[in-house]
Amino acid sequence: MIRESLTAAIGSALDAMGLEPRPDVHLERPARREHGDWSTNVALASKGIHGRNPREFAADLVAQLESQNVAHVDSLEIAGPGFVNFRLADTWLFDVLVDVIDAGDTYGKPDIGAGRKVLVEFVSSNPTGPLHAGHARGAIYGDALSRLFEATGHDVTREFYINDRGVQMQNFAASLSAMRAGESVPADGYAGPYVAKWAAEMPADADPFEWGYERCLGYIDETLRRLGVTFDSWFSERSMVGGGSIEEALTDLRERGVVVEAEGALWLRSTDFGDDKDRVLVKSDGEFTYITPDIAYHRNKYARGFSLLINVFGADHHGYVTRLRAAVEALGHDPDELEVRITQMVRLERDGEEVKIGKRSGVFIELADLIDEVGADATRFTYLLQGIDSQQTVDLAAMAARSMENPVYYVQMAHARACSILRKESAEGFRRPALADADLTLLSDARELDVLRAISEMNDVMILAVRDRAPHKVITWLRELAAAFHGFFHDCYVFGNDTSPEVTTARLWLVEASRSTLASGLGIVGVSAPEEL
Template sequence: MSVMNILSTQKQELAALIQSALEQLVAQGELQVADLPEITLEIPKDKAHGDFASNIALVLAKPAGMKPRDLAEKIAALLSTQEMIEKIEVAGPGFINFFLTKQWLYDVLDVIETQQLNYGASNYGNGEKLLLEFVSANPVGPMNVVNARAAAIGDTLANLLKAVGYDVATEYYVNDAGVQTEIFARSLLARYRQLEDPSYPFPEDGYPGEYVADLAKRLKAEAADFDQMDEAEQLEYCRTWGIDQMVESQKQDLQKFNVEFDRWFREQDLHKANKLEEIIQLLTERGYMYEAEGALWFRSSDFGDDKDRVIIKNDGTYTYVTADIAYHYDKLKRGFTKLIDILGPDHHGYIARMKAAVQALGYPEDALEILILQYVALLRDGKQVKMSKRAGEFITLQDLLDEVGRDAARYFFVMRSLDSHLDFDLTLAAEQSNENPVYYIQYAHARICSILAQAEQQNIPVKSIEAVDCKLLNHELEIDLIKKLAELPDEILTAAVERAPHRIASYALELAGLFHSFYTHCHVLGEQDALRDARLVLVNCVRIVLQRVLRLMGISAPERM
């Protein structure tokens, strides 16, 4: 069954009707084809083309040796008496356009009222255990804007995957072993020494950022016995304590960004538990390892990688790939059958080698899916913000939160597809004006809350859908609004399955737009009681759905603005 046909019962019913009409034509000998294709229905862009449209006659025309319009007419004739169909038209080259009776729309309101903030959920994922890893920024520096984009997108995607029935866990992999942590330790120790002796040399390859000096000051204040240690102990202390501090501050920044992980996985834990040795042994047993040029290699080219990868360097140490393979093996051993990693654009070369590793370990290739996020360019006043890591000049997640705020930042990161290089306009994002789409959406929510609050003040209850006359909701703008509400389940499913969280951002904007239009042209309070009550139900459903999509994106839904 195709993705598009899973959720909406109206679509399913209609597809079933078309199916039986086709079967009837075949039985009557009017349609001669080997087998019938899957029925797909789309919601036409143009309202004049009905509630749903089918291209089935176009698809079948050739195999059946018929003119598409003739076939369409035959199908339409068989369906026109159906109860749920108000009108049926054959249009264009042979499309069949279905106009349904309004009842299916009013049923949507009923579903929303029942399901509340669960509206749009489904069981597509069937409870499959899925692990989503994202951000995993290096713990030796502050998080940058690509990390921030990954955080916003990963968190939204996690919410979407949960909504469609996956058993989702999120994880942040902390690279707390390896060369860069040693450089970090030396940088921190040098800054510490410089507190006493400003001429103390800073390592040439050290990390220049201000944050290292800040850490050194805290080290001075907090670690009383530090000066009693010998240099090796000091370096080790700088490494473990310093990394812990960095991880802690990353956690806090992400928390402010409304992103929390189920687990922060430490690379060190793999080393301590000899997981790297274990993986090497396993791959050796399976025959994918060989020695050459004084190093140990993984034959990843057996699985389509460009070349084989070094696992143990000729100096006896491991490469990062070794730990990464061990990490992914650990994930799989924990029972996750679907692994998704969100990585930055500089890691695309990594896909082939990790997929090779997963296969070499005996798991299917698609057990691992790697999503590559494209770059973020920051603009301020229309000009690109230049950043230099060397000079310690860069915009961090923290800076971003200070400058534009959490809601705007999250929306801007989520609103573009992963593949798209993102131009993030700081000036626009920080602006609390009509140019800013976040506020446009939130404002719609706030307006509804205001209506509901005033209704409450006037002792007008929001009645249950069964207690109001839905048929009064027949204004064109009301119908448009309800149709948009009806699209949410498909929209959530598509966004989750296609890994396209930006679709939710667009949906939210469209729904808000339809509401604002409705708000201007249709009043709620002050209308005759029956209409007022029906509109209160509608407006309340819009509020629920707006809150639902904002929550999926990790954005707040303010009641007043």
């Protein structure tokens, strides 16, 4: 690949110049085409090593590179304070096309993980009611991140932690019972319409706790599946109570001397590990606080041999992060292996009016309703448009629109158009020569080359997206690729009246490569790639 060959060429040029120690070489795609196809700032960045004027150093570097006759490189120039810009022949883009066709679905997916075991915990909502729209961001982000890890060679486990023990579950069961008996729900109970609906379904002899638990979790799973989100593992909090692992965690903490008894309670000395106050583990009434099973849960995660733990939390739980990290550190684990990603809130609008979400607000939008209204693909794509660090505002009508202004439709349309051209190829009975026999140099239109340039960026985008845990970078790139393809589609007819068979052949291979890359990219974010819309 071109990045590797250019990096290697610069490296050996630096060696030939006797630069010690050899600096890291950063190659980038300049924002402006006038600055060439590729650019390196190494003459600037290594000023501390060579101590020379960066432009003079760059001149020597260019001379070295020119003597190497690097493949595809047309010309080199020094620009600005000391950048070295590479201007490449279009032939490098034809290699990209060949790479895509050869690699198929594996194109642009670097093996960064080398099988590294990653646990992604997300959603983990209480099994006391349906998922609502507020859960969508975490669900979609967690799943897309998992897909991104998988696509880059990681061994991913998606896990849902079930808080199936404690006061909330008891309130929920009590509410079901009361509703079933025609009584009003307890003061701290659940009163949403779904409770009445489920209570009516509940058999008279059912245990409301167990029945409600199954009913609710089944519905959560069903809703998530409709979004294309499936979990490999459902981890029950109750399972730890029966198995004694909470007690083991407490014993472990005691032996490590990081707990203290005071005021009738057992406290974790979390201030020793960066927390701003110590936390109660066992209340004076003998009950655990909510953090105690969680400590045991995370102790279990480490014990299962994952080398990276990722927790996706909503912004309303961010205050919990410090004490959780303090707790795992108190257990002697490396807190750097635990990464907590916080998703900021999403404001849903309809006609400019905020649509309220929240179980207790009366008019909450169930996630299932959202999927009904806009569809799984549009929901996923829209929620992934932006990074999770920013609060997001989305309009339901815009999300559901079946027009090119809707980014999900725009990208899927590019794929569908590619498919329509390939269908036309069959319909016309066109006999396309093998790729090796195609003359790709006929792809000389700026539109054609722009498509190849966009395709060529996939590998770099994947590296950055997984490094930054940022699936939205894949989305941004997909939109650019789709834009390039639409431009090509508009200006370069594959079966035009005055298109020669040779040009048709080259363009068909370009269409094939585009279709493959679009489908692959959509797969990484979990959005379908229909052949027709």
